[in-house]
Amino acid sequence: MGRTATFDRGDVVRAARDVFWSRGYAETGIGELEEATGLNRSSLYHAFGSKKGLFEAVVAAYLEEVVRRRLAPLQRSDAAATALADYVAEMREAIAGGSPRARSGCLLINAACGPLVDDEPELRAIVTRYADELREGVARGVAAARPGLSEAARAPLAEAVASLVIAALAIARTDPDAAVRSLDAVAPLVAGWRA
Structure with a gap:
């Protein structure tokens, strides 16, 4: 009979x-x-x-504890008008403030750029779903911030904002200043977008 695990699985996954x-x-x-x-x-x-199994557990926990917690205010059907600005400000502060995790970029985007994604369709599917969640949250945030824009005008704006966020997360590890500039471009883009 095997020994009972004497460690906290969550602590191991976080480490x-x-x-x-x-x-x-x-x-x-x-x-x-x-x-x-x-x-x-x-x-x-x-x-x-x-x-790989440990990494999959890490990715699942990362989605729940980090990504979805940050996206939750954006994904609400009644997202506040400031939800997108708040989300971007939180990310900017983490990267500019030197948070070691934030300065490492996004775990999932980093994984998407690595060799594992090519060999693992499950991980590729997780990364794709994450990008879809991010885009959906940003789209809701854009709709809340600019309710007067038509859907036809909001859709490309949301895609542009999501692209800036993804670019910031991808470059944070190597050039945090460029990541901050990408995030700083969001507010004027949203404010100045025309139908």
Whole structure:
């Protein structure tokens, strides 16, 4: 009979998340995961099946604890007029303020640019759903911020804003100043957009 796990799965996933987030999937070694989580290789493999299994658990937790928490005010059917501006300001502050996680960019966008996505259709599907959630949230935020615009005018504006946000998240790791400039471009773009 096997031993009962004596660790908190959530704590292990969060510790591994920080390593994957800062180093990337391909660059993260199992030794780094052992050190960060306090578990040995066999315990990690027993609990998660593989490094990829641990990464999948990390991605699922990241979506719930980080991404959806930030997107929630945007995704409400009655989103506040300031929801988009608040979302962008929160991201800007995290990146400009030097938060180590924010300066590492977005875990999912980083994963989308790595070799794992090519080999893993499940991860590709997760990243695609994330991008869709982001676009939907931004579209609701644009609609709340500019209720007088027609749907035909709002749709390309929402796509442009989502693209600026994704660009900021993608470049935050290598050029946080450029990421901040992308986010700073959102407010004037939304305010000045014409039908």
